[in-house]
Amino acid sequence: MSHPSSIQRRFPWHILFFLAPGLLIYVTFSVYPLLDTLWLGLFQEDATGQRFFAGISNYQTLLLDAAWSEPFWNALWNNTKFFIIHMLVQNPIGLFLAALLSSPRLRLSNTYRTLIFMPTMLSVVIIGFVWQLLLSPIWGISEGFLYSIGLGQYFDAWLGKESSSLITLALISVWQFVGIPMMLIYAAMLSIPDDLIDASVVDGSNAWQTFWNIKLPLILPTIGMVSILTFVANFNAFELVYAVKGALAGPNFSSDIMGTLFYRTFFGFQLQSGSITMGAAVATLMFLIILVGVMLYLFVVQRRMKRFQL
Amino acid sequence: MISLPGLKHNTGKTLMTHAVLLTYTVIALFPILVIIINAFKSRKAIFKDPLALPTLESFSLEGFEQVLGRADFGLYFGNSMIVTLVSLFFVLLFGAMAAWALTEYKFRGNLFLAVLIAMGIMIPIRLGTVSILNLMASLDLVNTLTALVLVYIAQGLPLAVFILSEFIRQVPKELKEAARCDNVSEYKIFFTIILPLIRPAMATVAVFTMIPIWNDLWFPLILAPGESTQTITLGVQQFIGQYVTDWNAVLSSLTLAIVPVLVLYVIFSRQLIRGLTSGAVK
Numbered sequence: 001m002s003h004p005s006s007i008q009r010r011f012p013w014h015i016l017f018f019l020a021p022g023l024l025i026y027v028t029f030s031v032y033p034l035l036d037t038l039w040l041g042l043f044q045e046d047a048t049g050q051r052f053f054a055g056i057s058n059y060q061t062l063l064l065d066a067a068w069s070e071p072f073w074n075a076l077w078n079n080t081k082f083f084i085i086h087m088l089v090q091n092p093i094g095l096f097l098a099a100l101l102s103s104p105r106l107r108l109s110n111t112y113r114t115l116i117f118m119p120t121m122l123s124v125v126i127i128g129f130v131w132q133l134l135l136s137p138i139w140g141i142s143e144g145f146l147y148s149i150g151l152g153q154y155f156d157a158w159l160g161k162e163s164s165s166l167i168t169l170a171l172i173s174v175w176q177f178v179g180i181p182m183m184l185i186y187a188a189m190l191s192i193p194d195d196l197i198d199a200s201v202v203d204g205s206n207a208w209q210t211f212w213n214i215k216l217p218l219i220l221p222t223i224g225m226v227s228i229l230t231f232v233a234n235f236n237a238f239e240l241v242y243a244v245k246g247a248l249a250g251p252n253f254s255s256d257i258m259g260t261l262f263y264r265t266f267f268g269f270q271l272q273s274g275s276i277t278m279g280a281a282v283a284t285l286m287f288l289i290i291l292v293g294v295m296l297y298l299f300v301v302q303r304r305m306k307r308f309q310l
Numbered sequence: 311m312i313s314l315p316g317l318k319h320n321t322g323k324t325l326m327t328h329a330v331l332l333t334y335t336v337i338a339l340f341p342i343l344v345i346i347i348n349a350f351k352s353r354k355a356i357f358k359d360p361l362a363l364p365t366l367e368s369f370s371l372e373g374f375e376q377v378l379g380r381a382d383f384g385l386y387f388g389n390s391m392i393v394t395l396v397s398l399f400f401v402l403l404f405g406a407m408a409a410w411a412l413t414e415y416k417f418r419g420n421l422f423l424a425v426l427i428a429m430g431i432m433i434p435i436r437l438g439t440v441s442i443l444n445l446m447a448s449l450d451l452v453n454t455l456t457a458l459v460l461v462y463i464a465q466g467l468p469l470a471v472f473i474l475s476e477f478i479r480q481v482p483k484e485l486k487e488a489a490r491c492d493n494v495s496e497y498k499i500f501f502t503i504i505l506p507l508i509r510p511a512m513a514t515v516a517v518f519t520m521i522p523i524w525n526d527l528w529f530p531l532i533l534a535p536g537e538s539t540q541t542i543t544l545g546v547q548q549f550i551g552q553y554v555t556d557w558n559a560v561l562s563s564l565t566l567a568i569v570p571v572l573v574l575y576v577i578f579s580r581q582l583i584r585g586l587t588s589g590a591v592k
Contacts (some may be wrong), residue, residue: 014495015406015417018407019407019411022408022463026430026467026468028460029463029464030430031426034441036438037440042443068314100330103324112334112335114579116334116335117579121575122342122571126546126568132344133557133564139357144361173336175338175341207323228432236436238528242527273436276444280441283439286437
């Protein structure tokens with residue numbers, strides 16, 4: 001019949017109709033700006049604002065010139081600590097809560113889930129201010145609380161000290177986002193077939209053995225996914241530090257992370273004026289860091305974990 | 311005889327589980343409650359006894375009066391609403407259309423486009439900010455809500471396409487084939503058969519799309535910081551930066567930002583959590 005071939009020959013307008021609007025916006029405002037940023041990082045501007053190609057000299061400045069490299073390595077190291085705290089505190093607590101929530105025949109499980117997830121819904125900016133007030137020595141609400149449980153002497157202006165501001169900010173972020181690993185891991189635990197759990201119980205394992213030998217291996221892919229989500233979110237974080245400590249990420253840059261460094265480089269601060277090309281270079285390095293993390297996840301972590309999947 | 315200690319052990323364990331979960335629930339909610347409670351108290355009462363509920367004596371709305379007098383929160387709220395809802399509408403529409411095209415039709419470049427869009431899930435759009443600002447400046451869109459809407463559509467599309475594709479793949483083949491045999495056009499198949507079928511998935515996508523847009527500070531700060539285009543998140547941030555020492559005003563502005571979100575959350579939490587958990591199983 002001639003019918004199919006006539007369809008083949010006609011230009012598929014409908015495909016264009018369905019794809020074009022979304023693709024156009026996505027490419028114009030997401031793909032192109034990203035590629036353009038990578039390209040811009042290779043330029044410099046002279047005093048008159050004239051742009052010229054400069055190869056990798058922005059990166060040499062950023063990584064080797066002490067005036068630039070010190071803030072850069074500081075921000076990168078702080079960001080790494082920020083990520084490690086999330087991995088060591090947020091995700092284990094999320095796993096623990098998910099394990100409790102998925103215990104069979106637990107009443108009120110839905111209510112707990114809904115309430116614990118609540119802070120995650122609020123803006124990071126709002127949460128930052130909330131904790132700034134709660135931890136403020138002027139208001140003294142945390143100090144009063146610590147005294148009431150006998151730990152008053154440990155109170156300090158944590159957000160204001162170089163040694164503790166980053167850790168405090170990371171813990172605030174953990175407090176806010178613990179609901180995400182909890183939900184994702186909880187969902188993964190629900191999808192484990194009951195026969196597997198029953199078989200393990202019949203074989204005489206206790207709750208802990210069942211968790212360690214059956215459930216945990218089966219939810220490893222989810223834990224891998226949670227980890228990469230945490231990684232991308234952390235190395236892209238900005239709002240919390242900006243809301244609580246401002247663009248200067250004080251005291252003395254002790255809470256500076258990649259997001260705030262990028263913002264300052266691009267927009268400038270105090271005496272230093274912002275630079276489009278240098279900002280693009282910082283963004284490019286952030287892109288590479290996130291890309292390496294994602295690739296590592298896709299090609300190493302996820303592939304290894306496949307064998308556990310049902 | 312044997313089952314009795316076992317039973318006791320189980321009740322004890324259940325109690326422990328409840329105790330731990332309840333403790334964590336308190337940890338999660340208490341900070342937010344303290345802020346809201348104190349927003350309704352006089353300055354003196356805020357400092358004297360921060361944990362007390364407002365009483366007839368200590369009740370005061372002075373913070374709210376100051377906030378509403380000094381900053382145009384109604385405008386900020388409206389801006390956030392417009393940006394969020396318009397972006398959401400186009401993310402859902404364009405996302406569903408693109409997901410349909412990529413899953414239903416075979417054409418050259420299909421895989422390339424699918425991968426290109428999938429990359430947007432992992433690579434934050436924020437990294438392109440330098441060029442986005444340049445682009446918006448050359449399009450004369452700086453300090454407009456349109457700039458925010460365009461960026462948020464681009465930001466929301468990848469995940470929308472990803473989730474909706476999964477659902478479109480599950481639509482039975484017979485349904486589409488039957489329609490094609492009846493000479494129904496591809497457009498009509500999509501808009502009258504497919505779109506209604508994937509409505510539950512749209513709800514999930516809506517939640518994932520809305521929250522980051524509503525809560526975003528970065529793009530409003532960079533693309534639309536003007537007084538008339540501020541979103542609620544930026545407005546609160548700027549307001550608090552200005553009136554840091556006015557505790558009543560700060561607490562009230564935080565409460566104004568928190569309460570609408572909490573109300574919406576309580577209404578939609580069931581849908582949201584179902585979406586979150588079903589998405590993860592995939």
